[in-house]
Amino acid sequence: MIQPHRMMKAVYLHGPRDLRVEDADRRDVAPGTVAVDIEYTGICGSDLHEYEAGPVPIRAEGTDHSIPESDWDEHLPKPMGHEIAGTVSTVGENVEGIDVGDRVTLNMVAGCHDCRYCATGKYHLCEQGDGGVVSSRGFADRIVVPESMAVPIPDEVSLRHATLAEPLGVSLRGVRRSGLDSTDRVAVFGAGPIGLGVVAAAAAGGAREIYVSEPRAARREAAEALGADVVIDPTAIDAVERIKRETDRVEVSFECAGTATTLTDALRSTAYGETVVVLSVFEEEVSIHPNDIMQAERQLVGSFGFQGGPLASRSEFATVLDLIGDGRINPEPMITDTVPLDGVEAAFEDLRDPDSDQIKVLVEP
Template structure:
């Protein structure tokens, strides 16, 4: 079968590899779509970062390995002992490996497991025609949720988990900094939680146009004094919940100047450079910075439910490509900023459920 195998920085090869077989407690999945994540870009251009160069303690794998941790597909075979799933089931995959023994896992916070691993970063993943995953990673897709949307459950769950941590009020104002895929996911999640008063702050005209087409209200920080606008809009209260999905100093500074008293700026970005954080406003405002990592099963379930109710729409920001084009039309296009979200179709097929993915 074909797979995108990572060997190191700028070394991703679409190669023929052996087709995997399910082992006890696992299922074999025919991949429908696999999204290229910002983490994948970091690995390709500057890695290995998370991809292990020595055997990972939970998976035993190391590079070279098949990339891909945002994916959906159809089960084709099950391993011994699997009774809850069968061939033909359509699933989204929550790609977390966790130890189950560390304090975080014992408390139920396995998304911050001390030895956390990801299918497709610490093991052979979904950027292939087939992959094998444990049953605890599986989430069934309703009939009205396409495999295309199913591949977006993982990144949308990252955003949903962060949205929840911000404790947004339906009566308050929420703000999202950055209109990339996670920023778009935050906007969808907030809307799904009943928050109507949401502003997305984004300097890129292209990205502003993309999220505006979905129905969002945007602010251009190069043209608007964002903190002053929010102060006026909220009668001086500030924003109820603020989310940084941009990961750059100017966004963080502006976000912290907008957050209301005793409220949170939730950080869901990867910061490539050290930040200088203005703490005086946090002290005087008794506000805080809240980190957010990954998701748990309830986040996946919530996103799938919202998808089944038509909350999510891929129009204008999601592109599908064949596996053979993964470098030029995938990694290079995303790095150049000519595409926003790319889903790789490893088999060359289209989702047999139909093409409609909007409300």
């Protein structure tokens, strides 16, 4: 039996719209691992997808990218929370380069180190990444992780802002995958945290002009604060027609909303021969017309996560932390609330409300 002093509180998903704060064992460090006292954990879009639909696999092409409800017992209850920043409290044997007291953010990509993708440094595409999106106990006051996941935070970056290294890393990878040039005009469809991160990363990368299509006023305002030149309410005006009228189509577009409409709009607002990047997690299949790709010779590019594993401290995380540190990205407009651990489920409900002004909510255990 686990002793009371060995327990802590953590958040687990038991099924769609069923989050519970429960007792969990307080794990010891092992060789090669570190314990981190968590200061903040962000609520991620993938967390919301699982809260809405149940456990969602990272890659499951053979089962239409879903886990059948009959198999949920294998994955539930599932620990939640993976956008984490905190302070190292204990280090295990054989840990080098991380010390007690270091402030870190966590890159939760591990990799099996044995498949074809890990062999070429693409740990985020590891073939073993086929379970739940992430199974980490980030909505808690402490977590134990491999040393490689702990990315040091520069002195000039706050723990609050470093918590957003994970979503901003996703966005930065998408911008890198696009091949963005400083002469390019950009369209972003969807201004949730990932779309807003794309705006910030594209602005930092010198994009010539940035258009954002987003129905929520608070998110349009955040997009402007992060560097958008033109924001469009697609419920009031046709975003594609506006973009085409002012630019004769952009060179790069980003789909960040996860709907059939925004995917088609991203394609049709992009110039012939240019690039569309998909960063959304789609909850279901959508239909597009293949001729929007073929006849226009557009490139449809997927972008998933960020580099991790042994590359964690040299990946998009490091670049994002540098961009925050030197002021080229200010994550503050994205952060709209901070809640205690027992306020997690209410925050999830608020985030899924289409009339809510919430964007990124941080949990402070």
